Amino acid sequence: MLSAYSAASVRAAEQPLLDAGHGAELMRRAAYGLTMGIISVLRSRGRAVYGARVAILVGSGNNGGDALYAGAALAARGARTTALLTSARSHPEALATFRNAGGRCLELSLETEKASFCAEAWASDVVLDGILGTGSRGGLREPAASVVAELDRLQGALRPLVVACDLPSGVDASTGEVDGPVLRADLTVTFGAHKAGLLSSPGEQYAGEVRLVDLGLDMQGAPELRRLEAADLAVLLPAPHNSDHKYTRGVAGIVAGSARYPGAALLAVAAASACGPGMVRYLGPEPVAAALALRNPEVVSSQDSPLEVRVQAWLLGPGIDGDDAQDERARDILLAGRAARIPTVVDAGALGLVQASDDGGNAHLVLTPHAGELSRLLQRCGVARSRAEIEASPRAAATEAATVLGAVVLLKGPTTVVADPLGAIYTQANGTARLATAGSGDTLAGILVALLAMGGRDLPTTAALAVALHGELARSAPSTPLNAGMLAGRIPAVWASVTGARPTRE
Ligand SMILES: NC(=O)C1=CN([C@@H]2O[C@H](COP(=O)(O)OP(=O)(O)OC[C@H]3O[C@@H](n4cnc5c(N)ncnc54)[C@H](OP(=O)(O)O)[C@@H]3O)[C@@H](O)[C@H]2O)[C@@H](O)CC1
Ligand SMILES: Nc1ncnc2c1ncn2[C@@H]1O[C@H](COP(=O)(O)OP(=O)(O)O)[C@@H](O)[C@H]1O
Ligand SMILES: [K+]
Numbered sequence: 001m002l003s004a005y006s007a008a009s010v011r012a013a014e015q016p017l018l019d020a021g022h023g024a025e026l027m028r029r030a031a032y033g034l035t036m037g038i039i040s041v042l043r044s045r046g047r048a049v050y051g052a053r054v055a056i057l058v059g060s061g062n063n064g065g066d067a068l069y070a071g072a073a074l075a076a077r078g079a080r081t082t083a084l085l086t087s088a089r090s091h092p093e094a095l096a097t098f099r100n101a102g103g104r105c106l107e108l109s110l111e112t113e114k115a116s117f118c119a120e121a122w123a124s125d126v127v128l129d130g131i132l133g134t135g136s137r138g139g140l141r142e143p144a145a146s147v148v149a150e151l152d153r154l155q156g157a158l159r160p161l162v163v164a165c166d167l168p169s170g171v172d173a174s175t176g177e178v179d180g181p182v183l184r185a186d187l188t189v190t191f192g193a194h195k196a197g198l199l200s201s202p203g204e205q206y207a208g209e210v211r212l213v214d215l216g217l218d219m220q221g222a223p224e225l226r227r228l229e230a231a232d233l234a235v236l237l238p239a240p241h242n243s244d245h246k247y248t249r250g251v252a253g254i255v256a257g258s259a260r261y262p263g264a265a266l267l268a269v270a271a272a273s274a275c276g277p278g279m280v281r282y283l284g285p286e287p288v289a290a291a292l293a294l295r296n297p298e299v300v301s302s303q304d305s306p307l308e309v310r311v312q313a314w315l316l317g318p319g320i321d322g323d324d325a326q327d328e329r330a331r332d333i334l335l336a337g338r339a340a341r342i343p344t345v346v347d348a349g350a351l352g353l354v355q356a357s358d359d360g361g362n363a364h365l366v367l368t369p370h371a372g373e374l375s376r377l378l379q380r381c382g383v384a385r386s387r388a389e390i391e392a393s394p395r396a397a398a399t400e401a402a403t404v405l406g407a408v409v410l411l412k413g414p415t416t417v418v419a420d421p422l423g424a425i426y427t428q429a430n431g432t433a434r435l436a437t438a439g440s441g442d443t444l445a446g447i448l449v450a451l452l453a454m455g456g457r458d459l460p461t462t463a464a465l466a467v468a469l470h471g472e473l474a475r476s477a478p479s480t481p482l483n484a485g486m487l488a489g490r491i492p493a494v495w496a497s498v499t500g501a502r503p504t505r506e
Contacts, residue, residue: 001232003223004194007134007173013217014192026215027062027094030191031069033213034165037189038070038126041161047125050078055121055160056103057151057183058083058090059131059144059169065091066191067130067165072101082124084108084117086131086144108143121151124160129183131169134195139180140170149181164188167195168206174224176200176415177393184208192217196224199427200395201415225395225425228461228468233498236465238454240276249278250453253311255329255350256318256442257288264319264348264442269296270488271446272315275495277453281309283329284320306333313343313452317350318442327353337364343452343459346407347445348373356381357406363421365407366452366463368445374401374411381405395425408459410448410467412441418463426464430471432478439484444470446488472498 005013017026042052056071058064068091071081081103085095088109099105106113121127131144140148148170154160164185167173171182176197188198188207192215197203228236240249252272257265265288273280273296282292282301289301306314306329314333320326330350337344341364346354351373354365369377371390374397378385381404390397391413398411398419411417414433418426448466451457457465473490474482476497 002194002199002227002229003219004196004199004225004227005219006196006224009219009221009224010134010173010193010195010217013219014215017215017217026192027065027069029215030066030166030213031073033191033211034066034070034128034163034189035073037187037211038074038128038163041163041187042125045125045161049074052079052126053120053124054079054081054126054128055117055124056081056083056128057131057144057147057169058085060087060089061133061135062091063133063135063165063169064130065094066133067128068094068098068103070128070130070165071103072098075101075103082106082117082120084114084147086147108147114143114147118147118150121160122154127151127160127162127183128165129162129169129185130165133166133169134173136169136173139178140182144169145181148183152181152183161186162208164207166191167198168203171197171203171206173197175393175395176203178202178206182206187211189213191215193219199225199227199415199429200417201413202392204415204427204429225427227427228464230498233465233468233472234500236457236461237469237495237499238451238456239499244278246278250312250450250455251279251281251310252277252313252315252449252453253281253283253306253309254315254446254449255283255306255326255333256315256320256445257284258320258323258326259285259287260322261319262288262291263439266291266295267439267442267484267488268315268318268446268449269299271443271491272450273299274488274491275447275450275454277450280450281311283309284326285323305329307336311342311453312455313345313449315345315347315445315449317345317347318445319349321349343462345445345449345452347441351377352380354405354407356404360406362405362407364459365405366410366448366459367401367405367407368410368412368441368448370412370441371397374398374409377401378404395419395427399423399425408463410463412444416467418460418467420460424460426460426467428464428467428471430468431474432471434478434482435471435474437482437484440470440487443473443484443487447491469494469498
């Protein structure tokens with residue numbers, strides 16, 4: 001499990017080491033890690049350090065100091081290094097070390113030097129972003145903002161690789177929010193602890209690969225957020241016990257699909273069934289059930305009222321829009337659920353049926369909106385948040401919604417957020433943009449209801465697990481076209497590969 005912290009927590013953890021006079025040592029270790037990161041990206045392009053061209057953006061604080069020390073180390077190994085000082089102030093010792101190692105310095109305050117830096121940067125192998133780190137306040141200010149905007153214009157195969165020092169300048173280290181231009185990094189070498197802003201949208205989408213340099217910090221207090229990693233998936237994905245029968249293994253009940261949207265039911269059911277619960281029970285229109293019988297003959301379908309059916313978890317909503325009988329089933333489950341407390345995934349067409357609750361009445365619900373659906377959901381609760389506002393601050397929006405609605409909120413996006421009303425947050429970014437395709441959310445909902453039915457973990461952890469598994473389905477063949485109908489078929493192989501060689505209880 002990966003834990004990520006706010007800028008304030010990281011700085012608080014650094015303080016005792018700074019008080020004890022270890023500041024220079026910390027910076028030396030940070031700069032060493034950064035140097036190794038730059039060397040690795042040079043190698044990825046088949047470039048040696050000797051003769052490589054490295055352009056460095058330098059800010060006024062310690063972030064600029066780290067970048068200058070890394071530049072000095074590269075210059076000492078024969079790289080051609082050019083630094084642009086974006087402020088009248090620069091870390092004095094680092095600047096002297098850089099100059100002594102043969103690094104060239106240009107000043108942003110001089111228009112001709114700015115132009116020659118941009119020309120040098122465009123011809124470089126690597127651009128190192130050392131303008132702002134954990135000491136930033138707000139987005140990049142002028143004049144640094146313009147030079148970053150100008151450098152970011154260069155796209156395509158000829159673009160130099162960008163390495164960010166600690167974090168891409170202009171990304172809020174704590175929230176991941178972005179206000180103004182940011183140079184999109186291929187690699188971010190981050191120091192001391194994972195910053196929550198690099199594991200949150202939109203910041204994560206600017207950071208590229210993130211590598212952590214251990215500075216021996218003793219992080220105190222609860223992390224800002226957590227993320228499940230491969231090793232967690234291996235432990236958390238359920239496996240049957242040899243004394244199980246189908247009902248102890250969990251029954252997933254699914255109210256999805258309609259004459260208009262039969263596909264949503266097919267996708268959700270196929271995904272749920274592929275996760276291997278004891279049983280999948282489908283409630284919905286007869287023609288949809290008939291189609292399901294051909295695709296998933298193991299599924300038990302009926303047109304019953306949900307009140308006559310026993311399950312360990314419900315999924316309500318994919319493709320039910322405009323179908324009165326499905327709508328009634330979903331309402332019945334939501335009403336009965338307040339007493340029965342059966343874990344219930346509320347997706348798509350059922351999201352409009354959820355009422356705000358501050359008495360714990362929704363504590364068994366996992367709501368799975370995308371940003372547009374969350375905007376409408378919050379609107380109904382009297383909170384005005386546009387889709388654009390939610391996409392700009394998804395973690396804040398998911399947390400707010402979880403509090404207002406009293407339910408776990410799983411907000412889908414490039415980085416998906418799972419927020420618990422008690423304040424715990426997971427974020428997962430296992431997937432690729434190929435997951436952004438119609439019906440992909442129905443598949444996620446099917447995986448989630450199956451994992452909930454099989455039980456064993458709390459709601460937010462199970463939700464994060466489902467998001468991670470769903471993402472891995474796309475990552476398992478990252479460069480081939482993908483439609484949602486292909487996802488469920490990948491579940492067994494991906495499940496096998498992530499659970500690997502764990503000991504079996506079966
Ligand atoms: N501490 C440690 O032990 C270690 C720390 N390490 C490194 O230190 C970094 C933190 O360093 P830091 O505290 O000097 O802050 P940093 O992010 O460089 O910037 C501060 C300067 O930027 C300016 N500025 C602020 N906002 C701005 C804006 N929006 N737009 C433009 N300018 C803005 C602000 O100037 P002012 O606003 O006062 O004019 C201020 O002078 C950290 O990320 C890591 O890289 C590592 O070496 C490991 C050990
Ligand atoms: N850029 C992206 N990178 C990775 N995953 C993405 C991206 N955009 C969307 N997704 C994922 O794709 C899925 C889309 O779900 P959703 O919008 O509900 O689709 P649908 O309603 O058509 O089923 C979500 O799991 C979301 O997290
Ligand atoms: K930076």
